[in-house]
Amino acid sequence: MDSRRSPARLALIAPPALYLFVFLAIPMGLMGLLSFRPALRGGIANFDWTPTLEHYRATFAEGGYTRLLWLSVGVALVVALITTALAYPVAYFLAFRAGRRAPLLLTLLIIPFWTSYLLRLIAWKIILGTNGAINSFFLWTGVIEEPVGLLLYSRTAVVVTLVYVWLPFVALPIYASLLRIDRSVLEAASDLGARPWQRLLRVTLPLSAPGVFAAYLMVFIPTVGEYVSPLLVGGSKGSLYGNIIEIFFGDGINWPRGSAMAMIMLAGVMALVLLIARLVNVRRIVEEP
Amino acid sequence: MTRGLLRWYYLLLLLLLYLPLGMLLLFSINEGTSLSFPLRGVTFDWYRSMFDNGQLLGAVGNSALVASGAATAATILGTCASLAITRFDFRGKGVFLLAALLPLVVPFIILGVSLLILFSALGVSRSLWTVAAGHTVVALPFAMLVMMARLVGFPRSVEEAARDLGASYFYTLRRVIVPMVAPAMLAAWLVAFTVSVDEFVIASFTVGRDPTLPVYIFGQLRFANRFPQVVALSTLTMLVSIGLVVLAERLRRSGPGEAKAA
Numbered sequence: 001m002d003s004r005r006s007p008a009r010l011a012l013i014a015p016p017a018l019y020l021f022v023f024l025a026i027p028m029g030l031m032g033l034l035s036f037r038p039a040l041r042g043g044i045a046n047f048d049w050t051p052t053l054e055h056y057r058a059t060f061a062e063g064g065y066t067r068l069l070w071l072s073v074g075v076a077l078v079v080a081l082i083t084t085a086l087a088y089p090v091a092y093f094l095a096f097r098a099g100r101r102a103p104l105l106l107t108l109l110i111i112p113f114w115t116s117y118l119l120r121l122i123a124w125k126i127i128l129g130t131n132g133a134i135n136s137f138f139l140w141t142g143v144i145e146e147p148v149g150l151l152l153y154s155r156t157a158v159v160v161t162l163v164y165v166w167l168p169f170v171a172l173p174i175y176a177s178l179l180r181i182d183r184s185v186l187e188a189a190s191d192l193g194a195r196p197w198q199r200l201l202r203v204t205l206p207l208s209a210p211g212v213f214a215a216y217l218m219v220f221i222p223t224v225g226e227y228v229s230p231l232l233v234g235g236s237k238g239s240l241y242g243n244i245i246e247i248f249f250g251d252g253i254n255w256p257r258g259s260a261m262a263m264i265m266l267a268g269v270m271a272l273v274l275l276i277a278r279l280v281n282v283r284r285i286v287e288e289p
Numbered sequence: 290m291t292r293g294l295l296r297w298y299y300l301l302l303l304l305l306l307y308l309p310l311g312m313l314l315l316f317s318i319n320e321g322t323s324l325s326f327p328l329r330g331v332t333f334d335w336y337r338s339m340f341d342n343g344q345l346l347g348a349v350g351n352s353a354l355v356a357s358g359a360a361t362a363a364t365i366l367g368t369c370a371s372l373a374i375t376r377f378d379f380r381g382k383g384v385f386l387l388a389a390l391l392p393l394v395v396p397f398i399i400l401g402v403s404l405l406i407l408f409s410a411l412g413v414s415r416s417l418w419t420v421a422a423g424h425t426v427v428a429l430p431f432a433m434l435v436m437m438a439r440l441v442g443f444p445r446s447v448e449e450a451a452r453d454l455g456a457s458y459f460y461t462l463r464r465v466i467v468p469m470v471a472p473a474m475l476a477a478w479l480v481a482f483t484v485s486v487d488e489f490v491i492a493s494f495t496v497g498r499d500p501t502l503p504v505y506i507f508g509q510l511r512f513a514n515r516f517p518q519v520v521a522l523s524t525l526t527m528l529v530s531i532g533l534v535v536l537a538e539r540l541r542r543s544g545p546g547e548a549k550a551a
Contacts, residue, residue, distance in 0.1 A: 008458035008459065008462070009373065009377045009379060011369075011459075012369045012370070012372050012373040012377070013369070013370075013373045013377075013379065013385065015365075015366055015369050016366040016367070016369050016370040016373075016385075016389065016429070017385060017388075019362075019366055019425070019426075019429075020388050020389060020426070020429075023404065023407070023422055023423070023425070023426050024388065024391065024392070024400075024426055025388070026407060027400075027403035027404050027406060027407040028399075028403045030403065030406045030407055030410055031399075031402065031403040031406050034406060043409075043410075044406060044409055044410035045410050045411075045412075086302070089295060089298050089299075090298065090299050090302055092295065093295040093296065093298065093299050094299075097295055097296070098299075105299065107535075107538065108303060109299075109302075109303065109306070110534075111531055111534070112306045112307065112310060114483060114530050114531060114534040115310060115527040115530060115531065116487050116503070116523055116526055116527060116530065117487055117489065117503075118487075118489055118503050118506055118507060118523070119313065119523040119524075119526070119527055120309065120310075122313070122510070122519070122520065122523065123309035123310065123312060123313050124309060126312065126313070126316065126520075127309060127312065164305075164306070164309070167302070167306065168306060217394070221394055221395070221396060222396060222397065224396060225396025225397065225398040225399060226396075227398060227490075228489060228490065228507075232510070242396070242398050245398055245402065246398065249402050249405060249494065255406065258402060259402070259406070262398070262399050262402055262403075265396065265399065266395065266396075266399055269394070269395070269396065270394075273394055
């Protein structure tokens with residue numbers, strides 16, 4: 001194609017590349033720089049300072065922060081696990097059992113995901129509150145005598161809410177990977193005497209692994225940095241790592257410390273993404289001749 | 290048996306997903322200010338009072354402005370990037386694609402604080418412009434996913450014919466490619482718009498004195514007596530975004546090249 005050498009190529013690449021450089025690469029680079037800076041004196045554009053690892057050291061030295069970091073990672077791992085496990089049977093149903101109605105049933109599933117994120121958090125705040133829907137409903141119907149106080153403002157509330165938020169979205173990549181499976185492979189498994197559950201565990205599940213891992217990451221990544229749902233349904237006991245970063249960039253005003261904490265989170269997320277990318281590839285090599 | 294079981298599981302999950310949304314709808318037309326049972330009686334006051342609330346209407350306007358700007362920028366940039374990736378070979382293509390899709394795998398709080406750092410380094414005061422600039426970054430990968438899916442399945446023979454007949458690339462782009470992928474571009478725009486309208490985290494770090502709708506709603510959550518109004522407003526925006534998404538889905542599926550795209 002002669003157009004490969006045409007100026008058209010440059011004209012198409014330059015605007016998005018420039019935009020990403022200015023609004024994605026430079027900001028993240030500045031954040032990285034800031035994390036090595038002793039203090040914010042003299043504005044951000046001031047480069048007259050000696051780099052220090054103090055903020056990284058302080059983050060790890062402060063027991064509370066490392067505890068919250070692990071808690072956030074734990075919450076994200078658990079939320080992603082629950083969500084993926086709950087979504088798998090639905091994706092399976094849509095891919096293999098729903099027939100011609102599958103696209104419609106899939107759309108019905110996704111619609112709640114496209115409603116406002118804040119709105120869905122608010123819904124759970126209403127549902128779980130001490131004077132909220134669950135408590136007031138059961139009080140009203142006489143099932144319970146007094147409100148149960150454990151529902152709202154706990155880490156469990158954060159987990160329940162986030163599972164709800166991500167569930168519809170997660171079925172998508174699993175569904176896509178199930179559709180890509182060659183049906184004759186499944187038939188072959190059955191013909192060769194595999195029982196249905198053997199076929200599911202030994203054939204279907206491994207072949208859909210890329211979709212499952214994609215789904216897992218799609219939940220894990222936003223959850224690990226989550227700070228809004230802890231504010232709304234988690235209360236003071238439900239704070240996560242993201243809340244501390246938010247405080248350092250808000251009222252706490254310690255941007256270098258906040259940057260270091262954000263860099264730690266970023267490094268962790270990227271490590272996990274690379275790990276899972278590696279895992280999926282390894283699986284592909286193992287499973288496919 | 291598994292067929293029946295799976296179907297019941299699907300229906301149960303669907304019920305659980307819609308129940309909270311249905312409850313919001315219920316409370317948005319409930320007379321009492323406290324969002325709890327028993328329900329008091331039907332009222333549309335919360336919806337009516339929204340239109341007397343100047344701040345709220347202002348926030349809706351701000352969000353519409355920001356989302357239109359971000360969606361337009363993301364669609365144009367995303368179409369350029371998608372054309373470059375699906376039609377040309379160039380050095381650093383992998384890095385380019387990775388960078389464009391990066392916002393999908395970086396927690397938004399990191400994008401938010403890094404943009405905050407950028408704007409204060411540049412001495413740019415925060416406003417709706419800075420929010421739109423940030424939203425363009427996160428809407429771009431969504432626009433690109435829509436456009437690339439379309440362009441991959443789109444027959445090249447037509448644009449090659451135009452080139453063979455002596456049309457310049459830009460003439461072909463303007464007269465052949467853009468008209469043919471216009472439905473996909475509109476779908477990409479709508480998806481980008483929905484992403485921006487709903488985005489809270491990046492907006493909360495880059496917003497100035499004028500709030501976008503999610504930022505305004507978040508601020509109102511502290512006042513219990515304004516809760517029903519917030520719920521009514523959220524219900525309304527929910528219906529609008531559902532409408533937009535259904536429209537985008539239709540557009541994405543329509544237009545020439547469908548057989549190949551599927």
